[in-house]
Amino acid sequence: VRDHYEEIRRQGxxxxxxxxxxxxxxxxxxxxxxxxxPIVADPSLAAYHAFGLERASWREILRSRVLWRYLRLMLRGxxxxxxxxxxxxxxxxxxxxxxxxxxxxxxHRSAEPTDRPxxxxxxxxxxxxxxxxxxx
Amino acid sequence: VNLGDTVSDFxxxxxxxxxxxxxxFSAKAIVMIFLRHLG
Numbered sequence: 604v605r606d607h608y609e610e611i612r613r614q615g616x617x618x619x620x621x622x623x624x625x626x627x628x629x630x631x632x633x634x635x636x637x638x639x640x641p642i643v644a645d646p647s648l649a650a651y652h653a654f655g656l657e658r659a660s661w662r663e664i665l666r667s668r669v670l671w672r673y674l675r676l677m678l679r680g681x682x683x684x685x686x687x688x689x690x691x692x693x694x695x696x697x698x699x700x701x702x703x704x705x706x707x708x709x710x711h712r713s714a715e716p717t718d719r720p721x722x723x724x725x726x727x728x729x730x731x732x733x734x735x736x737x738x739x
Numbered sequence: 740v741n742l743g744d745t746v747s748d749f750x751x752x753x754x755x756x757x758x759x760x761x762x763x764f765s766a767k768a769i770v771m772i773f774l775r776h777l778g
Contacts, residue, residue, distance in 0.1 A: 604772060615767030621751065622774045630754035632777045643751035643759060650749045654740050656773055690776035699771040705746045705761065708768075716775060729768040 607722055608639050614730040621645050623694060651694065655712055658693040663715050672717035700728035 604611070604618055611618060618640035622629055629644045645651060663669070698720050700709035709728030711720035740746055749761045761769075 604770065611768075611770060616770060617764055617766035617768075618770045618772065619761075619764050620772045620774060622777055624777045626752045626754050626756045628777060629752075633754050641764065643753060645749070645751055650751070651773060653747065653749070654771075654773065692776050694775060696773040696775045698773070699740075701746055701769045701771065703765070703767050705748070705769075707740050707742050707744050707746055710740075710742060713775075725770055729770060 604722065604725065605639065607726060610726065611729055614726075616729040617641075619643065621650060623648050623651060624690060628690075648694070654697060654699060654710075656695055656697050657712075658691065659695050659715055660693070664693070666715070669715050669717055676717065698725060700725060 620642040695713045697712040
């Protein structure tokens with residue numbers, strides 16, 4: 604998303620990153636990652652639960668397909684890190700798009716830790732006319 | 740929350756501990772990315 608942030612902004616969109624980490628931890632992450640978009644904390648998981656984001660099971664995480672995806676990420680330079688103390692490593696994330704009236708127009712709930720939607724899907728949800736013009 | 744539903748105006752915390760409502764982020768579209776753990 605970082606690579607497409609300017610395009611999202613040009614379409615009138617904004618990106619909001621939500622973490623369940625405590626604010627103090629969020630401050631360190633913000634400083635290390637130098638994110639161009641805002642990041643906020645939901646330590647009570649109230650929004651995570653409302654959006655239907657669940658916890659994975661260890662069995663799910665250790666499935667060969669997931670391990671294979673992690674291996675591919677590592678080959679591309681990603682390095683696994685130890686979780687910060689107290690963070691739930693099983694909590695899954697997700698990607699959502701709200702319209703200007705805060706209506707949910709796109710939802711992708713990760714089925715396992717490496718499951719993320721294609722960026723094209725997110726961009727299409729941000730700007731539906733983009734999809735129409737591509738089809739024409 | 741299901742597709743088409745209006746999302747509640749959740750309150751989040753900023754990294755300095757202050758509160759911020761979802762409605763504070765007004766835009767034509769908001770991409771919300773819920774992360775897994777930060778570590």
